[in-house]
Structures are given as structure tokens and as C-alpha cells.
Amino acid sequence: MTGNEGNSGGSWADPDDAPEWTDDMFERAEFSIGDRVIRPANGTLTKPGRPKSERPKRQVTLRLDQDVLDKLRESGPGWQSRANEILKKAVGA
DSSP, X not given: OOOOOSOOOOOOOOGGGSOOOOHHHHHHSOEEETTEEEEXXXXXXXXXXXXXXXXXXXXXXXXXXXXXXXXXXXXXXXXXXXXXXXXXXXXXX
């Protein structure tokens, strides 16, 4: 029988390279014994992602002339947000 000699893909990190935990990190962390949660995590570590916006953007489909699209895209990453600002000014919002 042959053994698995392939690379597991994970990179090993020296635990000495990990940052030291602060008192604040300990206060926010989940505390559990085995599978039993004694104290759930609280604070910024409990919810992944951005906070909810009061006025979230909505996805729409919009057809633009190719030259307009090219001009917006040539400004680089974030062109969609810049296009949104241009449209807001145009409609007076």
C-alpha cells in the first residue's frame, strides 16, 4: 500500500509568529469547555462583514454606450462607485 505523499496545501505558521492576545481580545472571545459554550463571543468578532447601511445600494441592469463604459473603466478600480457619484450629481440627489 502506498502512502499519500502529496502536498496538503496548507502552509505551516510558527506559533511564535502569532500576535500576542490583548485583554480586549480575551474579553471578546468565545469561552467553551469541549463542545459546551460557556460565554459566546461578543463585539466585533461576532458578525462578519460590513455593518448594515441605512440606505443600501440596489443592483440594477443598465445599458450604456460602449464609449461611456470605456471612459468609466479606464479610471481603474472603483469605477462603479464613481459612476454612481456622477449619476447622483446629474439627478440632484
